[in-house]
Amino acid sequence: MKFVDEFRDAELGRALAAEILAAVEPGHHYKFMEVCGGHTHSIYKYGVDDLLPENVELVHGPGCPVCVIPMGRVDDGIAIAHEPGVIFTCFGDMMRVPGSNGSLLEAKAAGADIRMVYSPLDALRIAKANPDREVVFFAIGFETTAPSTALTLKRARAEGVRNFSCMCNHVTIVPPLRALLDSPDLRLDGFIGPGHVSTVVGARPFEFIPADYGRPVVIAGFEPLDILHAIRMILAQLDEGRCEVQNQYKRVVPWQGNLRALEVMAEVFELRPHFEWRGLGFISQSGLKLSDAYAELDAELRFAVPGVRVADPKACQCGEVLKGVIKPWECKVFGTACTPERPIGTCMVSSEGACAAYYNFGRFAREKEAV
Amino acid sequence: MTLDCHSDHCITCSDEGVPMKVLGVDEERVLALCEGEDGSRQSVEVALVDPVAVGDSLLVHAGVGLVRL
Numbered sequence: 001m002k003f004v005d006e007f008r009d010a011e012l013g014r015a016l017a018a019e020i021l022a023a024v025e026p027g028h029h030y031k032f033m034e035v036c037g038g039h040t041h042s043i044y045k046y047g048v049d050d051l052l053p054e055n056v057e058l059v060h061g062p063g064c065p066v067c068v069i070p071m072g073r074v075d076d077g078i079a080i081a082h083e084p085g086v087i088f089t090c091f092g093d094m095m096r097v098p099g100s101n102g103s104l105l106e107a108k109a110a111g112a113d114i115r116m117v118y119s120p121l122d123a124l125r126i127a128k129a130n131p132d133r134e135v136v137f138f139a140i141g142f143e144t145t146a147p148s149t150a151l152t153l154k155r156a157r158a159e160g161v162r163n164f165s166c167m168c169n170h171v172t173i174v175p176p177l178r179a180l181l182d183s184p185d186l187r188l189d190g191f192i193g194p195g196h197v198s199t200v201v202g203a204r205p206f207e208f209i210p211a212d213y214g215r216p217v218v219i220a221g222f223e224p225l226d227i228l229h230a231i232r233m234i235l236a237q238l239d240e241g242r243c244e245v246q247n248q249y250k251r252v253v254p255w256q257g258n259l260r261a262l263e264v265m266a267e268v269f270e271l272r273p274h275f276e277w278r279g280l281g282f283i284s285q286s287g288l289k290l291s292d293a294y295a296e297l298d299a300e301l302r303f304a305v306p307g308v309r310v311a312d313p314k315a316c317q318c319g320e321v322l323k324g325v326i327k328p329w330e331c332k333v334f335g336t337a338c339t340p341e342r343p344i345g346t347c348m349v350s351s352e353g354a355c356a357a358y359y360n361f362g363r364f365a366r367e368k369e370a371v
Numbered sequence: 372m373t374l375d376c377h378s379d380h381c382i383t384c385s386d387e388g389v390p391m392k393v394l395g396v397d398e399e400r401v402l403a404l405c406e407g408e409d410g411s412r413q414s415v416e417v418a419l420v421d422p423v424a425v426g427d428s429l430l431v432h433a434g435v436g437l438v439r440l
Contacts, residue, residue: 119434148433199438260419
């Protein structure tokens with residue numbers, strides 16, 4: 001298959017692994033963060049980390065939108081879902097995220113009309129098919145998903161669909177990266193940049209990382225060779241004393257992003273002053289809400305929501321995992337009290353969550369080549 | 372869409388797109404009928420990438436074409 005088979009070629013993978021092995025300095029421990037949960041998933045599915053030398057460590061970043069939703073927002077969603085006459089719609093994984101008193105899936109079992117959709121446009125179709133019901137879409141995701149919600153809201157307004165509204169939990173990628181770079185817990189040598197977020201925002205928003213923090217960034221695709229190639233490119237930057245944003249994923253990511261997507265997002269959304277991230281706390285200007293022009297479609301204004309902040313469960317160490325401070329298997333409840341079937345923390349929910357990726361593909365320690 | 376949370380690229384959990392081929396275009400509604408690599412078909416919003424033509428490949432995420440491949 002074009003664009004896939006050639007990026008899974010085992011011979012090329014071994015050649016790249018040999019180049020990486022030759023490029024690392026013995027005695028230096030390299031820590032690279034893969035920002036996007038999609039990369040985490042691919043790394044463990046294909047065993048990319050097994051091809052890396054022992055002194056190259058991949059740290060999993062906060063780029064799984066399910067994993068960063070705090071419990072209080074789930075509680076708010078469930079409160080809306082229980083309102084009489086409401087059809088509550090959301091992406092599938094969101095249904096299993098635990099709130100303080102159960103998940104959306106459990107609320108559905110208790111009688112709330114909660115439906116899984118693959119696109120916000122599906123939620124709008126449900127609204128048009130059920131004019132006597134209030135249909136609410138629980139929007140999550142980074143800049144990849146936000147244009148889809150924005151276009152849906154534009155359509156809803158243009159078509160006069162008055163029984164549709166959106167509870168907006170969209171987040172932006174740059175503020176958490178800045179927060180991580182400011183964190184004293186973490187020393188990173190470089191970043192594998194998010195491939196599909198960059199199709200929308202382009203490469204430019206990541207230029208602050210080399211400029212302000214002196215760390216290289218390589219935007220990468222999701223096939224195993226993409227990830228190995230990106231690591232090779234970061235090592236080349238370090239070796240040559242360069243520090244810049246490079247685009248390994250040129251076959252998909254335009255340097256300037258998708259300007260039309262950015263325009264529609266700017267029309268429909270505005271930045272919240274601050275937004276809570278699971279495990280990371282409140283981060284300034286990191287979340288989106290509907291702009292004044294679209295306030296009539298804002299579910300948080302249409303319905304009464306509790307808006308109560310709920311602390312993460314004590315046993316759960318999602319915050320440390322999201323910051324890359326600990327590995328998933330170092331969490332006290334990993335694989336015992338917390339599993340994909342019965343998650344305590346959000347990182348175990350989504351298949352792109354670091355804990356679920358470890359659980360599904362990498363539970364067992366593997367030997368690595370010592371350098 | 373046949374993707375679910377156990378497939379390679381789970382559309383419900385974030386920031387991955389899937390390549391799809393355009394089979395037909397409804398210019399008035401800015402929609403295209405697209406087919407994925409697994410044969411699944413989906414109506415895709417193409418406002419961010421139009422004009423599109425039959426045979427084009429798009430990266431699709433959450434029902435929206437984000438970029439022409």
